[in-house]
Amino acid sequence: MDNNEFDVIIVGTGASGATLARDLSRRGVKVLLLERGAQRPLSEKLSAIAAIAREFPVAAGMKATTAYTVGGATSIYFGVCKLPTAETFDKLGIDLTRELDEARRRLPIAEVSDDFLPPQSLVVRDSARALGYPMKTHPMLIDPSQCPQGRYAYEAKWKAATFVDEAVAGGAMLATRARVARVIVEDGRAVGVEYFHKQGGGMRKAYGKKIVLCAGSPATPKLLIDAGIDDVGSRGFFCKPAFMVFGSVPGLAGRDAFLGMTECDLGNGVTLGDGAMTASLFKLFMLSNLKPTRLFAHASTVSVAVALNDTLGGRIDANGNYSKRLLPAELDKLAAAEGIARKILEYAGARRLFRSKYVAGTPGGVLWIGEHLDRDLQTRIPNLYVCDQSLVPDVTITPLVLLVCLAGRLANHLADALQPRVAAAVAPSDTVTA
Ligand SMILES: Cc1cc2nc3c(=O)[nH]c(=O)nc-3n(C[C@H](O)[C@H](O)[C@H](O)COP(=O)(O)OP(=O)(O)OC[C@H]3O[C@@H](n4cnc5c(N)ncnc54)[C@H](O)[C@@H]3O)c2cc1C
16 A cells, blocks of 8 residues: 555544544554544634634524534534433444443543532523423533533543544544545445645545545535435434523623533423533624623523424435425424523523524434445445434434444444455554644
8 A cells, every 4th residue: 555545534533533543543444534624722712613613504594513623523512412222223223232332431421410500500400490390410421520519621521532633643644624525436436535635735635445424514415415326315304403592690600511411301302401601602602693792791691492303304405505494383392492491591580581593403314324324334335434423313312422333333344344454564654734
């Protein structure tokens, strides 16, 4: 192999790509990781979030967010952990019980105690409980040892960048600011990718025995469509529409908080959660909702987040654009939940209530095993695989742990498939960073 030939080329370094790269490099597989974002020090300052976060429309007036950076969306995610269930595995068509046990060992999954709930969350929780909407805490993907007395710490959240570091230490080659433009298909088989790498002199090609798209939304669907797969999104998609209702409680001394720690399931596909967050994320919310006068009101603000488990629907067009309309019944449920959220906040003594605009979660349900992919996550184009959020089949869970399970399983499959080559030790390669 020369230096543009690899066993496996992985496009994207989010949770899926990072896990896959780490597990493959540990088994001696020669891996190239291509990431369109840069490798910046991660932080939650407004300027740092603005530099990596990217919105894309999924429905009229509703956008989803992703992040272009090493580690993908985990650099800005909330860290809520609703584990996949037997029902998730049924929908997926693969039982990942073994991989789930493994993921529990390799990820920090912490139960949160009352210590973690800041004053603004306790106000909301107590009010909700008094009105008959008990909010339970979720496990979180955080390392509690980094949160003395439950204090918020960005560093405590698990991030895929740590797995990227381990992959590189294990010999994977990482190219950042390397945007994959297309999959190279020859004689009906995927053989490589073409990517734009300014530092590397413009358009470049790399060849691999196996190509895995882990580029998330909206990139993976577009790469597949361009490669000739014509039924991407044939069942539509779900995107978990959500909004927040905010209010002010004069004199309240709130503080930074992990978002989404508590939740009440209304039993009709809608959940109400506590919307406490960090001051910098709060500022982003106020700016994007045109509330500049509230920019510095983080400490006295309480909020309830409303989210809907939407049904599959809508489409992805030939340019990879998502579009869907919420059903009238879904809009009715959200309107009713807004009424409950307002009652909870009013009962908590909040004033000056307002609802944010709708936002969407990362789209899932785009690709299905047995329809778009086989059980080994291979597409109809031999040697082209997908492992990312596009194939999360269950809107009721949070996706991260499922993605780590899927990537772990795919790593075992690919390493076994490449075994004759892997048996020969491969020298570690250099890191190519921007
Ligand atoms: C604000 C927010 C909060 C969230 N909160 C939670 C939560 O609490 N719990 C939870 O489980 N999940 C949460 N999620 C969802 C979770 O973060 C994602 O589902 C998960 O990280 C997706 O991982 P992925 O591997 O599919 O890809 P991504 O994380 O989307 O990564 C894809 C990577 O591919 C790169 N890329 C894209 N196109 C190209 C290209 N053409 N060439 C090269 N590289 C490319 C991107 O830069 C990115 O680094 C949240 C997401 C967001 C945005």
